[in-house]
Amino acid sequence: MTDQNNSLENAAHDLATLEAQLNGAIVGQQQLVRELLIAVFAGGHVLLEGLPGLGKTHLARALAASVELQFGRVQCTPDLLPSDITGSEILIGGGHAPGAIEFRPGPVFANLVLVDEVNRATPRTQAALLEAMQERQVTYGGQCHALPDPFCVLATQNPIELEGTFPLPEAQLDRFLFKLFVPYPAADSLQALLTTSLDQEPADHLEPVCSLSRARELIAAGRQVLSAEEVRSAAIKLVLATQPESEFASAVAREHIRYGASPRALQSLIRAARIRALFEGRVHIACEDLAALAHPALRHRILLHTTSELEGHTENSILDQIVEEWAEAHL
């Protein structure tokens, strides 16, 4: 119990240290770094969407270096096979018994897996990856192989060059805790970028500031963060506000949303709010945490009507109105 209490009390400090190191390596992406760390320590997976060259791969590598995480990377192409991700069995010889078959784990067997341009992989390959994300294990040849703990997938996708891609279906998008947009850096950030990463990659020179065991403790500490009944009720109402058929649905949702957020979205919201509370030195979540994480947690879980999309509405703009309306009653 004492260790748990110490873990809770030092969590804010450790998380702040980690965040500071990443902000030093990735310039001008403070909010992205914070949300990424929240998702990782909440035990979830992240879908990163951004234009090429914004540092998505660099961010993943910096995170892996800072937390002593095993890092794996998969570059998706249309000819990528599921076994290229999960691994496969090979026939081995030499000193082993002839005809022996050994399972060689794929790149998914890492603590932090970067899957670049996941929308370029075929649906079959996507399914293999998403199964691993959900089950945290790989089944090959009738045998289950557990994935490391912690296990986090950072999948990226390009918002342009959509020809020949296979967009992730909504059911599979729901498995990601967050969908984060990687914004274009500001001018001063680009100045700093030239200073820090013109001739070298900062991620290559980062020292770990958080051990793997400490990372596990922080993940466990997040599960101990308390949530009051009032806050849970507020979270439920926020998620139901996106459901057009719900009694708590907002007018905007009834007009523009075809399918709202699932119960998994509610779980994701609470889990993420816990880590955000830890970042701020609290061991209880508040409605402010829910409001701050509503967009990353919900934007990829709602489906708009086609007419609403043609009118120019986006998930973000609809969520802006829903969260604003919800905040009037709960903040």
Add this chain to the structure above:
Amino acid sequence: MNIEATETHALHAFLVAVRRRLWSTQSQVYARSLLWQIALLLSILAGVHHLVVQVPRTISLLGVLALMLLTLARCVRSRPTLAASAAAADREFGGRALLTTAVECWQQPNPSGAAKIVLQQASEAARSWRGGISTHFRRSGTTTTTLAIVPLFAGLVLLSIAGKESNGKVAAADAASIAGIENNSLGQSIAATEEIAMLRTPPADDYRSGQSEADAGQRVAARTELTPRQTTGPDVATDRIPPPDARRAGAGTAAASADNGDLPGQALANPGLPAREAQSRVTRRELIELQRTGEIIASGENRFATFSDADKPDRGLPLDVLAASAPETRARWISLTAAQAAYVNRYLTETGNAND
């Protein structure tokens, strides 16, 4: 980590103080609402009393009491819980659900490590916020409360005026008319009656002769057998006339009495009638209303035309015409003071027109 009892005590004391503040603020709202409701009720009752029908004071008191009891019940039910007080304090002090979570942790039999941390943080926050309760939970201004007293006072005044008007004026005028009789001054009695009615009367007719008035007054004084005690009985100064239906019932009774040979005026003084009816008074308001409806035509010297006549809706009848009218017409007299009834009765008797 051990949570000392004093820490939870600090948190509990803070939440109790917040609850007390919230409840007193809410109670003030209820009290202000009650004042407005009472003011409205009294104003309505005063209006009804003036314009429609007499409203007994017990009805007013019962109405006020009912409103007070209802408000008290609502006030008691609105007492906030500690959890609601915690939520309010979180909103006001920016606690971000700290106190709300602490209240839930409080109720756990074996609080976890995180729960103990929350309780500790909540107790520290409670100590630092204790002094700011009055600042954050300001009571609403007294302006609207003061404003509510104005219509309340107006309602009370209206209601009390309604009572005093009917009692005071009639009592004063009746005392004057009785005094006139006692002083053998019929003119004073008639003037008092005019004052009651507040009606413009036509020029005096033949009956305004002072000598005949004096004679009439003497005859009244000699034969009415009304003593000052009788004229100043407890009901004289304060009684009011019964409502029109009762008056008509009384008049019906008087008509029956007339048919049986009793004089209409005597019918009013007939012991068979309720004493209140025999000694009732006509208030100014009722006389005006009676004039409007045609039941009373005029009052003035020698014109105790306190009944309606379809042929002469706006002119008083001389007493001789009155005496010549049918008993059932005379029986529709509304009310007269005992002295006035006695006078009319005496006049009719002496003129020999009592029995038709």
